[in-house]
Amino acid sequence: MNELNLKFGFRDNFLEGVRQPEELEQFVKTCGQQAEIDAQNLRHKEINDLIRDTAKRQIKHIILRNVCGHRYIGTRLSNSEGETVKIDVYNYAGNDLGVFLDGHHINVYGNAQDGVGNTMNSGEIVVHGKAADVAAMSMRGGKVFIRDNVGYRAAIHMKEYKDKVPVLVIGGTAQDFFGEYMAGGKVILLGLNLKEGEMHRANYIGTGMHGGVIYLRGNVKDSQLGKEVGIRPLDEEDKEIVEKYVKEYCSHFNCDPGEILNSEFKKLLPVSSRPYGKIYAY
């Protein structure tokens, strides 16, 4: 035994006491192509083990009940044969929902916590509620739709490569450092819950941004923007992109795209692709 471990009583709180999937069969109810997992008394690793096992049995629709802060839902689900599953989460997904998600679809019928879609590769996450901090952090592909607000640092370090372009659509407003260090991808902030004439409150929008684009509905002052971003009007191509994703947003949350699209959008772009290049090279 490691003396330090013994002395300070260190325990592995992630893996200690985790049961094997065989012991957890009573938590899964299968009905044809659909399975329900009761998460009430499960650890997050146990949930993901069960999702994996269930998906291996060719079940394409998994419903998670009594979720309350369980982390990493939907991770470790490979997609080698291109077969994807749909996961419905009731109600409160924990941190890093859909982390590294690869092609699967997750619906959350409640709020999500920090790190929704962290480093996700492809697929779709739809949150019927709000998300906390660092939503879509380091996202590399796929789509995330958040019905209401997001916390600090949404879309931080989102990136794109060739045809892999991540998309984040937020129905409400965002807190500070929105789009911080963004390197790619498309982010749409709709501000649907802002009152007439009310501005977005986020400060430091796009600080350190050097790629990608933010489409913003509603108003912000120049002083709310990071030094690295500028405001431009939308061109025809931009309008098509916004229309496409607003329509998708509305189909998820049953609202009218016409009204949203009738209002004015701004486009936030990085003014330089290497804002600090001069510090490192001369």
Place this chain on the structure above:
Amino acid sequence: MIDNRKIESERFLPDKDIENCGLFGVMNTSGTRFGGEMAINAIKNMKVRGNGLGGGFAIYGLYPQYKDYYALHVMYENKNDEAKKNAEQFLHENFYVVYDEEIPTNPEVDVFCPPLVWRYFITPHKKEINGVSEDEYVISRVMDMNKYMQDVYVFSSGKDMGVFKGVGFPEEIADYFMLDKLYEGHIWTVHSRFPTNTPGWWGGAHPFSILDWTVVHNGEISSYGTNRRFLELHNFYCTLYTDTEVMAYAVDLLMRRQKLPIEVVSKIFAPPMWNSIKYMKEREKQLYTTLRMVYAPLLMNGPFTVVIANQEEMIGLTDRIRLRPITAGAKDDFVFLSSEEGAIRYVCPDLELAWTPPGGEPVVARLNSKDHLKSLNKSV
């Protein structure tokens, strides 16, 4: 010589600790006392935020039958009887000790090296001694005990409140002290994980307390050195080698001694950036400039979320760019503060409101008020 031999271990000790402290607080703003079930279950829900090296609870409204006396929770490390004799002699010399007893524990709960923990209900001999108020007198004696007495450490020293803490997961500490069975209070705060940059030891677990102020903290106060030096000028001595201690003393200095409201204190700990002050209206600009000038050494730099409490208030605050999470919730007279929303939902499934305040904006739950809702319209 450092011994470099590899020691076989059944347990995995990662190079870097990947957890993040878990905080939770619940208050009944009408002052109705309730049991520990919510606090214990909520922190259990956030188990992965802790690491079993520290857990602790602060409870207010704990000793209504002794509410006029200072309640001292004193820990004797290594179950040192000699230390206990010395400490008790010291207490009897300086105070009336109205009642004392060992804090009951459950011997069947397996915790790591538990100390002896005793409680004393005390009062100074006179209301005022040489112009020094009762509170000041108690603080200075408690500081002396912590500073000079071997194997003695005072967990808490406020009226009608107490801190229970130790090495282990918080639910184990709760079991050990039988918190859910023996106690009720109108505020419960709880912390999971261990003090930053310190090995886990019983006195070093959160909450940190001075008189009836307690602080539980997630993060790391990188301005610790500056803060500590400033506090030493005001006779607060840091004895615990961890950052959170400065926060507890700073709260005591600003709120109890200097009588500043928490709304101002939070702008001292987490002031707006100069860049934001530039765009404020003239009066605000003056206020925030003054605060930043006068209290510059009490700016708490680095990432933090804290839950601060006293008899009347429970306050949640993050650093100004919110590098640590906080969620507030409310239902009827209950106000919740938590690192994660899931923990609140877990103990209060029919929650009415859940909101996330911006960085540096306090959520203040006060007895007989709805002040906690003031932060609502600035939040998401």
